[in-house]
Amino acid sequence: MALVELRDVVKTYPPTTRGGDPVVAVDHVDLDIHEGDVFGVIGYSGAGKSTLVRLVNALEPATSGRISIAGTDLTTLPERDLRRERLGIGMIFQQFNLFSSRTVAGNIAYPLHVAGRPRAEIRARVDELLGFVGLADKATQYPEQLSGGQKQRVGIARALATAPRLLLADEATSALDPETTHEVLDLLRTVNRDLGITMVVITHEMDVIQNLATKVAVMEQGRVIEQGEVFEVFSRPEHPASRRFVSTVIKGVPSPDELAGLRARHHGRIVTISFHDGGAAQAEVFVELARAGIAFELVYGGVNDIQGRAFGHLTLSLEASDQVIDETLARLRERVEIVEAA
Ligand SMILES: Nc1ncnc2c1ncn2[C@@H]1O[C@H](COP(=O)(O)OP(=O)(O)OP(=O)(O)O)[C@@H](O)[C@H]1O
Numbered sequence: 001m002a003l004v005e006l007r008d009v010v011k012t013y014p015p016t017t018r019g020g021d022p023v024v025a026v027d028h029v030d031l032d033i034h035e036g037d038v039f040g041v042i043g044y045s046g047a048g049k050s051t052l053v054r055l056v057n058a059l060e061p062a063t064s065g066r067i068s069i070a071g072t073d074l075t076t077l078p079e080r081d082l083r084r085e086r087l088g089i090g091m092i093f094q095q096f097n098l099f100s101s102r103t104v105a106g107n108i109a110y111p112l113h114v115a116g117r118p119r120a121e122i123r124a125r126v127d128e129l130l131g132f133v134g135l136a137d138k139a140t141q142y143p144e145q146l147s148g149g150q151k152q153r154v155g156i157a158r159a160l161a162t163a164p165r166l167l168l169a170d171e172a173t174s175a176l177d178p179e180t181t182h183e184v185l186d187l188l189r190t191v192n193r194d195l196g197i198t199m200v201v202i203t204h205e206m207d208v209i210q211n212l213a214t215k216v217a218v219m220e221q222g223r224v225i226e227q228g229e230v231f232e233v234f235s236r237p238e239h240p241a242s243r244r245f246v247s248t249v250i251k252g253v254p255s256p257d258e259l260a261g262l263r264a265r266h267h268g269r270i271v272t273i274s275f276h277d278g279g280a281a282q283a284e285v286f287v288e289l290a291r292a293g294i295a296f297e298l299v300y301g302g303v304n305d306i307q308g309r310a311f312g313h314l315t316l317s318l319e320a321s322d323q324v325i326d327e328t329l330a331r332l333r334e335r336v337e338i339v340e341a342a
Pocket residue numbers: 013014023024025043044045046047048049050051052
């Protein structure tokens with residue numbers, strides 16, 4: 001059984017203009033998030049990612065469908081029981097959402113006070129968490145005295161205070177510079193691996209998916225249009241919309257503007273070849289092109305590394321007769337994916 005199960009979940013909001021249509025923020029979504037997963041949710045702004053997380057956190061009720069966590073259906077629980085369920089879910093935010101009037105220790109202690117834990121237990125737990133996130137020397141400081149990365153560490157410690165099974169992160173590194181992002185991602189990886197906490201990570205940043213997520217779902221207009229292992233979805237996106245999204249974040253695929261530039265500068269036929277895992281196929285392609293007498297020039301390309309597995313795209317300008325190129329591409333298409341620029 002999945003830790004988090006969404007079945008046919010819909011969330012609509014009232015129309016934003018008089019006489020307008022309701023806004024369908026989440027549209028018939030099915031998801032299974034298993035214990036130990038770091039489940040990335042990606043998509044353009046307005047795709048419904050944040051709404052989805054608010055539903056999982058039971059901060060808002062779904063319009064229809066079923067959301068269950070460890071077998072408990074949130075959609076039928078009374079508010080009193082929902083409060084208990086929320087203690088099992090930690091949440092971190094883009095803008096950290098710390099209390100500026102409380103010290104670092106006070107922020108981390110807050111959910112434990114709300115849960116009514118004894119003072120001695122709270123003190124011991126806060127000390128433990130301060131050590132875990134590397135801020136043991138900052139206990140008495142206030143958020144404004146901290147850097148962005150340190151603030152997010154406090155946010156993570158606070159989210160972990162009640163020992164949740166599930167941690168939800170909504171654009172948790174989007175306000176941080178690249179170096180700090182990597183430090184926070186390292187910490188989140190430790191949270192997942194060493195504490196065994198399942199995570200749902202909403203992001204528009206490739207870095208986060210590449211370095212942290214194990215599974216990924218792509219959302220568009222409220223729907224999950226594609227989901228699976230990160231490597232599979234990023235190296236072979238199937239849905240046209242996820243291809244579009246993936247091509248904006250991975251290296252090596254020319255944008256429509258770049259393609260227009262390539263076409264203007266090169267006389268040959270422009271093709272983009274996709275390679276997965278390893279260089280053998282690349283060498284075969286070059287040998288085959290040369291053997292067919294096709295003159296080729298590498299005009300664009302890049303290689304992506306996702307958790308130790310590589311995939312890449314090379315764009316070539318090919319010059320030979322159309323017939324020779326067509327026959328050669330047909331042979332190569334049995335082994336690699338080739339897209340020709342229109
Ligand atoms: N409280 C609300 N009332 C009305 N419409 C809302 C509300 N919250 C979200 N929406 C609408 O639902 C849709 C999905 O929004 P949501 O914030 O979930 O998307 P998102 O993918 O998280 O985008 P972003 O990355 O910009 O946060 C949008 O059309 C948004 O305008």
